[in-house]
Amino acid sequence: MSGAKHISIQGVHKVFQSGGQEVYALKAIDLEVARGEFVCLLGPSGCGKSTLLNAVAGFSLPSSGTITVEGVPITEPGPDRGMVFQEYALFPWMTVEQNIAFGLQIKQVAKAVIQAKVDELLVLLNLQDFRRRYPKDLSGGMRQRVAIARVLAIDSPIMLMDEPFGALDALTRRNLQDELLRLWTELKKTILFVTHSIEEALYLADRTVVMTYRPGTIKRDLSIDLPRPRDVASPAFNALKKELSQLLMEEQHRHQQDEFKGAAVD
Amino acid sequence: MKRYKHAASGILVPLVALALWQLLSSMGWVNATILPSPLRVLVKWWAYLRPLEAFDSAQGSYLKWCLSGELIQDALGSLYRVLVGFFIGGGLALPLGLAMGYSRVMYGLFNPLVQVLRPIPPIAYIPxxxxxxGLGNPPAVFLISIGAFFPVLMNTVAGVQNVDSIYLRVGRNLGASRLTQFTHIILPAATPYIFTGARIGMGTAFIVVIVSEMIAVNNGLGYRILExxxxxxxxxxxAGMFTIxxxxxxxxxxxxxxxxxxLKWHRGLEQS
Incomplete structure (x- = not known):
């Protein structure tokens, strides 16, 4: 996939104060994502991949550096960058239908248009039979479908996904990964997807960006040129898996050392 | 089936207690003035409930006659005070609670005063x-609204303050204005707390109505008990106590x- 650059991250630092010390969650991040590209941010916990995603979403702006979308710097969250959270974050007081419609309601779109859009998305995500259910009555996989539909409803060109399938069982997870790929091909979104699963990154992404553990920097930016649908048992897939495992293990090791140091200090 | 079993087991203890009580009285072990038997209470209860005069169609409808008993009139009087007091107290507490929960400035301004006034029992306001x-309904309603005010206020504040921030993040992400966030996210998310506050407030109103009727009015269940x-x-x-x-x-x-x-969407403690 190639195209004009859609998201541009330049020289981004994010500094947190922790116990009087400055901790670099992100350090000198440069990353460009092309229109329609599917990019995975991969790394151990604490590597700043979610911090980076939140910066692009506009929830927590970088300490320095710039993030632009179509050349316009990000200053706040907005519906042009729809976000899907790991914990689904559906509004429990709204039915499936109402959750999906909410973003359009905010934009004061005409009722008939909203209804048509909601109907279309219910079909697209196989949720027709659940339209009047409340989130508490849905399985994790179903909830995440609703969360994806809610973002698709506002038609944002960019989808930000923060470990969206992390809490799901393996089968549901593969199922939703396939659906996401189908939707992405159909709707041509730019996707920035955070995960700590190597296999997930290799299965989904055009490009996988491996991040380092504290300070969060980019360790490797790897194009995945395998044809889709990808065969997780193929030698090529496993060669890449091995390569990424190696990279991640190094970071995981540093993470553990850090925790031991922390334990010794405590 | 299970439900009936449940209800049956729930009625067991009261029945045993009643039987014991009746036994105590029938055997003459307690002075009937100090503790009358359940049967005597029941008889009095009926006398208290039933209309005083025979039905006369010239005096009004049958329904009006049915409701003319002393107990019904007292219960209606108490209920009226409870409801008026509850809606005044709760009606003032709700907007203030929403404002205090939403805005740090409002919370900072009002919380110290609230914390000083809150521990004062409504009864202390009697004088x-x-x-x-003066006398009559107004002082009673005043006391009841104070009783209902604080539970509604405290729970509303807590409800708004405890709205999970992820919902607000979703709202901002979807482009919701501050007003929409308030009306469509904060308010519904806080309703379980608000309802809890209303329920506690109603309970307090019931306690206070009895006390208030002992001082300033000449009907109502509290007045009748004192009389x-x-x-x-x-x-x-x-009989009056059980009616309450x-x-x-x-x-x-x-x-x-x-x-x-x-709150049929709610399942108690919110899981993700």
Whole structure:
């Protein structure tokens, strides 16, 4: 996939104060994502991949550096960058239908248009039979479908996904990964997807960006040129898996050392 | 089936207690003035409930006659005060609670005063309430609204403050204005707390109405209990007490039914 650059991250630092010390969650991040590209941010916990995603979403702006979308710097969250959270974050007081419609309601779109859009998305995500259910009555996989539909409803060109399938069982997870790929091909979104699963990154992404553990920097930016649908048992897939495992293990090791140091200090 | 079993086991203890009580009285082990038997209470209760005069169509409808008993009139009087007091107290507490929960500035401004006034029991306002409002319903309603005010206020504040921030993040992400976030996210998310506050407030209103009727009015269940005391009618006192208990239970059941209906999306503690 190639195209004009859609998201541009330049020289981004994010500094947190922790116990009087400055901790670099992100350090000198440069990353460009092309229109329609599917990019995975991969790394151990604490590597700043979610911090980076939140910066692009506009929830927590970088300490320095710039993030632009179509050349316009990000200053706040907005519906042009729809976000899907790991914990689904559906509004429990709204039915499936109402959750999906909410973003359009905010934009004061005409009722008939909203209804048509909601109907279309219910079909697209196989949720027709659940339209009047409340989130508490849905399985994790179903909830995440609703969360994806809610973002698709506002038609944002960019989808930000923060470990969206992390809490799901393996089968549901593969199922939703396939659906996401189908939707992405159909709707041509730019996707920035955070995960700590190597296999997930290799299965989904055009490009996988491996991040380092504290300070969060980019360790490797790897194009995945395998044809889709990808065969997780193929030698090529496993060669890449091995390569990424190696990279991640190094970071995981540093993470553990850090925790031991922390334990010794405590 | 299971439900009936449940209800049956729930009725067992009261029945045993009643039987014991009846036994105590029948055997003459307690003075009937100090503790009249359940049967005597029941008889008095009926006398208290039933219309005083025979039905006469010239005096009005049959329904009006049915409701003309002393107990019904007292219960209606108490209920009226409870509801008016509850809606005044709760109606003032709700907007203030929403403002205090939403805005740090409002919280900083009002919280110290609230914390000083909150521990004062409504009963302590009795002298002032009479000075300010004289006798009759106004001082009683005033006391009840104070009783209902604080539970609604505290729970509303807590409800708004405890809205999970992820919902607000979703709202901002979807482009919701501050007003939309308030009306469509914060308010519904806080309703379970608000309903809890309303239920506690209603309970407090019931406690306060009885006390308030002992001072300033000449009907209502609280007044009747005090009046019965003057004549040492302990059977009527107990009948009045049970009436209060049943009325309170009825209202609480109604409120909890209403909240279950309105909060059918809610499943107690929110999981993700």
């Amino acid at each position: 002032l309430s009479i000075l300010w409002f 019965a005391r003057e004549y040492l009618w302990s059977d009527k006192i107990i 208990g049943l009325l309170g239970l009825g209202i609480d059941t109604l409120m909890s039914g209403l909240s279950t209906h309105l």
